[in-house]
Amino acid sequence: MQELVFPPPEAPSTASLPMPRPEAYEGEPREYARALMQRKDDIEKEIASLKDVLNSHGVTPRTSLTDNEGYPRGDIDIYAIRHARSSLVRLQNDSKTVSDLLATALQDAFARPTHPNGNASSTSIPSSSQNIAAAPRQANGDSIDVDWPEKAIARVNSVAFQSPALQAGLQSNDLIYDFAGVTHLSQGGIQAIGAVVSRSEGVSLPIRILRQEQKTTLHLTPRNGWGGRGTLGCHILPV
Helix, strand or coil, rough: CCCCCCCCCCCCCHHHHHCHHHHHHHHCCHHHHHHHHHHHHHHHHHHHHHHHHHCCCCCCCCCCCCCCCCCCCCCHHHHHHHHHHHHHHHHHHHHHHHHHHHHHHHHCCCCCCEHHHHHHHCCCCCCHHHHHHHHCCCCCEECCCCCCCCCCCCEEEECCCCHHHHHHHHCCEEEEEEEEEEECCCCCCHHHHHHHHHCCCCCCEEEEEECCEEEEHHHHHHCCCCCCCCCCCCEEEEE
16 A cells, blocks of 8 residues: 655755855856846746645635634645745745845856956057047946947837836937847847846846947846836837
8 A cells, every 4th residue: 555645745846956156157157147047037936836826725925824713724725825835935035045146146247357467357459549539438438348249139219217227227229239148149139138037026137238339337127116017117129
């Protein structure tokens, strides 16, 4: 006779695995950021599944599990609900942790490369004062990063009032060269930007743009509840 076990053993949870560690991606900061983004995506999927469990029982994380006389309710699966609630709290904490790690990882992944002597690298500038004046510059006066993508991937068509995009400094007609690692070489093209945004709510994403011959990096944080559609508040078009 087969032995019955209660509760039944669960399949291993992807989100319950240890967080990606930066030392495992030494010298590959963008791969570390991608690993964190994947973990955040996995956590969000499990959170959605746990919310479905609660919804299937007609309860919320705050619904009382006892009747008016203080006894456990007999019309619901109390064990399943308590398990879902405790797992939900843990995963929501994990989501906050991975979001914080991801924000730092993205900053590191798109930081200016440095030479062994510790000085920020830049393109070599001709000695001619005329060429120096004509050399493209970032908004902060620094010379362009040597790894700036060759082509833009998108153009900003419009930016909504009071949107996260407007607060980040994005403007109509800005050319986007790099959206949190998505460039013209990325598989999926502009659709890949949507995939990054959908799993990065509350995470500061670096965006490298060209505006009137001036290259600069902005930081855009997707978020809901700003008063308009979407989490960015801007409309972009492929180029």
